[in-house]
Amino acid sequence: MIINNPFTSKTFTKLWSANFIKNQQTYNFDFIKGVSFFKPCKNIPLHTNLGQHLTKGISYQTHLNTDWSPGKKKAFLIYDVPEYCELQNEVPKSFKLKKIRQYTGFITQLDNYKNFEDYFQKTFSKKSRYKFKSYQRNLENCFDVKYVHYLGGISKQDYNLIFDAFYDMLKKRFDDKSEANNNLEEQEWNFYYNSVYELILEKKASLFVIYQAEKPIAVSLNYLSSDILFFAMTSFDIDYYKFNLGKIHLMELFKWCFENNIKTFDFSKGYYDYKERWGDKQYQFYYHIIYDAKSAPSILLANGLSLFLRFKQYVRDKNLTQTINKFKHYLTPNTTKQIEAEIKQVEFNFEETPTENLENIPFNENVSFLNKSIYDFLYLNNEHISNFTLYKIKNSPKTIFVFKGKNAAQAYELVS
Structure with a gap:
């Protein structure tokens, strides 16, 4: 179970609801504890968890001794249940639970190591460690660098500056790759912009920033539970490509995690080479569908959802996602590729x-x-x-x- 889960907190669900479902009714069920729901379509008996795909890890508990009659003729879709914190949830005989594999994730169990140096030595070769440290020396030799972790407090001025720079870095990076990025879609980015400030004040989210003088050149958005850091979104200024900002950023963030008793560093869903290299364990995300097995509409809905989700995962398994993102980028108006002088x-x-x-x-x-x-x-x-x-x-x-x-x-x- 994820203790003090930021993605099921009142603030996260309130701000997500305000951004995505406005005044729609939300639901809580005593037989499914730890998660709230809404109905995406008024005439379809499907309830999905608040947050949907913008959560980075959901855990919940079912209770057999509770009245399940409010769930009759319904189906419940719960996004992003990570394998490493999945509970042995059971449902009554009249209900069924489907678990559909979605996305690969990576974590580092920090409590398996004494400190950052212990982790660093056990994870990377001597040659790699030397390279990483030389990247950081080069950066600090060439610029006035500072590392700031905003957790528990941040001024609105700093917040706005960082988020504006964060957006520009993400856009420049993905335009350079000629790929679409869903985080940059207007509604999704507005959610991050409008929610993270309040979550930082409540210590449920943080921004970790590398500055060159007063200019942010690398930023990550992280969410925090009691002992897990969820590495949700990150980018850096590609003009500093030679300095390997991504590696420096991770080194400093890992050091902070060790110093602040974080037990698990969760790289979240989606495969990137660096996640496999820095992580020490691979896991799977699952989408859970709980449905009334005696209701024909619920059965059809659950089976249809299951087929659709399995097809989406098949596309990911065949490495077609990047091709799709490049096509989406091609269709997106007003994208400008990074201008670099020849x-x-x-x-x-x-x-x-x-x-x-x-x-x-x-x-x-x-x-x-x-x-x-x-x-x-x-x-x-x-x-x-x-x-x-x-x-x-x-x-x-x-x-x-x-x-x-x-x-x-x-x-x-x-x-x-």
């Missing part, structure tokens, strides 16, 4: 170039198309951004930028 290195000697031939260019949004190239330059030359200056060569038939650090300088011709 530049080529050219011969250049800074010391021999007259100062009057160089125009100092402010390093701001007007040259954001150069960001990735500039950050690559800092990374490769181990230069701090405070020592960086951007120039443009005057009176040249070609557009040539000069990157100047404390110890290195290089010229690049803008090709397109």
